[in-house]
Amino acid sequence: MKAAEIRSKWLAFFESKGHKIEPSSPLVPHNDPSLLWINAGMAPLKAYFDGRVIPENPRIANSQKCIRTNDIENVGKTRRHHTFFEMLGNFSIGDYFKEEAISWAWEFLTGPEWIGFDPEKLSVTVYPEDEEAYRFWNEKIGLPPERIVKLQDNFWDIGEGPCGPCTEIFYDRGDKYGDLSDPECTTGGENERFLEVWNLVFSQFNHNKDGSYTPLPNKNIDTGAGLERFASILQDVDSNFDTDLFMPLIERTSGIAGVKYKTNEDNDVALKVIADHIRTVAFSVGDGVLPSNEGRGYVIRRLLRRAVRYGKVLGIDRPFLWELTPTVGEIMGNYYPEVLEKREFIEKVIRTEEERFHETLSDGLTILADLCQKARAEGRTVISGPDAFKLYDTYGFPFDLTEDYATEQGMTVDREGFDSSMQEQRDRARAARQETDSMKVQGGPLAEYNEKSEFVGYEGLTAESRVL
Numbered sequence: 001m002k003a004a005e006i007r008s009k010w011l012a013f014f015e016s017k018g019h020k021i022e023p024s025s026p027l028v029p030h031n032d033p034s035l036l037w038i039n040a041g042m043a044p045l046k047a048y049f050d051g052r053v054i055p056e057n058p059r060i061a062n063s064q065k066c067i068r069t070n071d072i073e074n075v076g077k078t079r080r081h082h083t084f085f086e087m088l089g090n091f092s093i094g095d096y097f098k099e100e101a102i103s104w105a106w107e108f109l110t111g112p113e114w115i116g117f118d119p120e121k122l123s124v125t126v127y128p129e130d131e132e133a134y135r136f137w138n139e140k141i142g143l144p145p146e147r148i149v150k151l152q153d154n155f156w157d158i159g160e161g162p163c164g165p166c167t168e169i170f171y172d173r174g175d176k177y178g179d180l181s182d183p184e185c186t187t188g189g190e191n192e193r194f195l196e197v198w199n200l201v202f203s204q205f206n207h208n209k210d211g212s213y214t215p216l217p218n219k220n221i222d223t224g225a226g227l228e229r230f231a232s233i234l235q236d237v238d239s240n241f242d243t244d245l246f247m248p249l250i251e252r253t254s255g256i257a258g259v260k261y262k263t264n265e266d267n268d269v270a271l272k273v274i275a276d277h278i279r280t281v282a283f284s285v286g287d288g289v290l291p292s293n294e295g296r297g298y299v300i301r302r303l304l305r306r307a308v309r310y311g312k313v314l315g316i317d318r319p320f321l322w323e324l325t326p327t328v329g330e331i332m333g334n335y336y337p338e339v340l341e342k343r344e345f346i347e348k349v350i351r352t353e354e355e356r357f358h359e360t361l362s363d364g365l366t367i368l369a370d371l372c373q374k375a376r377a378e379g380r381t382v383i384s385g386p387d388a389f390k391l392y393d394t395y396g397f398p399f400d401l402t403e404d405y406a407t408e409q410g411m412t413v414d415r416e417g418f419d420s421s422m423q424e425q426r427d428r429a430r431a432a433r434q435e436t437d438s439m440k441v442q443g444g445p446l447a448e449y450n451e452k453s454e455f456v457g458y459e460g461l462t463a464e465s466r467v468l
């Protein structure tokens, strides 16, 4: 089943249950200074959840573009994480609650006319004290106790405000993806066999100022399921990247690089990271974010540069990301016409930024060559931490490239000095930053975007990533 069909089925299913279908909101939050990016389907609907706005229909469903920069290190390493993904959601604003949410989730997942998963492969986690949810799964749905795992973590709470337990649904991908003798290989554990597909949050309490919990008069449902994860199961492929949402991008990139997917692990990671980042960059540019040195623009700049560096792992030494934009449009344009309508603009922004980065790299090399020469003239064999940091921070020249170049010149770089310059800069930035808070949505720690989006881009590349 193609991803587009899964998305349509989701919307049709919830429409048949009386939901109003909302289009995806842009990736940039509207009127919400607490959030850098829309990171869950519920994020653009917050005003309904906290009662500021009364929705026309208390039942809503959507497929929402999301960005989660905190998952960047997982991209290409796990089978299931992206920085940009689509979250399918259904929501109840003071209308239906646990029983319907659970039964409809089950009906959608196992109904042969919907996505028709084998019910035997599904298991769930519940909050240990949420006896209601346990009972619905056990008695109404008929899940045996061994497939209902109680997990203390299944509670959404940000201190003051609405909060409540959640239940998550997992699909068993089979022996190939994990060995049951591994204690982590269980529903809710850190493994890739039991794939988390859907999170159902039951917002039913208010966490009061004095620390007590009281039932909310209007209980809400907030759920989120990953379209790419559904697709990987329904297309019976190894990872989200092997679905029709990513393969055309991987094919295009491997064509440009002249490499073959699935012949070399480092190359595969690079192909996946590029396929991931180009979607994030293309969609955010389409939603009006331009590469810059701060905020969202900075995230985009760093993601793009990271993709360029991974391109170098594949031996691509020229601007190429912009050429992937039409492919993003072909895959996604049906539901998100903006990537088609703004294609030329997106291409131009990406191309200009790529060209600039290539210039940065060559300027950095010139500066670095001078530094090495000077050091040698002074009888030093070490490039100082502050010098390396200045190259990185002011000129955007990656640390590992500085290190590669130094090695070639028979020199070293003071890594500790670099790290402490970095730390000082972070401390300054942190002190300057205003603390903000945000209503928690699925994936709560995401609200801490300030911390997370401090970029990790230049670390974690392999030694082959040299450009010299």
Ligand code: ATP
Residues within 6 Å of the ligand: 068, 071, 080, 081, 082, 083, 084, 085, 087, 196, 197, 198, 199, 224, 225, 226, 227, 228, 229, 441, 442, 443, 444
């Ligand atoms: P995981 O444990 O796999 O990191 P999560 O618990 O952080 O997922 P939730 O915050 O519960 O995810 O989000 C709801 C759903 O959105 C998940 O069940 C999953 O299907 C999907 N999802 C979450 N994060 C990502 C991501 N980075 N890439 C793709 N899909 C995601």
Ligand code: MG
Residues within 6 Å of the ligand: 196
């Ligand atoms: Mg999880």
Ligand code: MG
Residues within 6 Å of the ligand: 168, 196, 199, 442, 443
């Ligand atoms: Mg989850």
Ligand code: MG
Residues within 6 Å of the ligand: 443
């Ligand atoms: Mg997560």
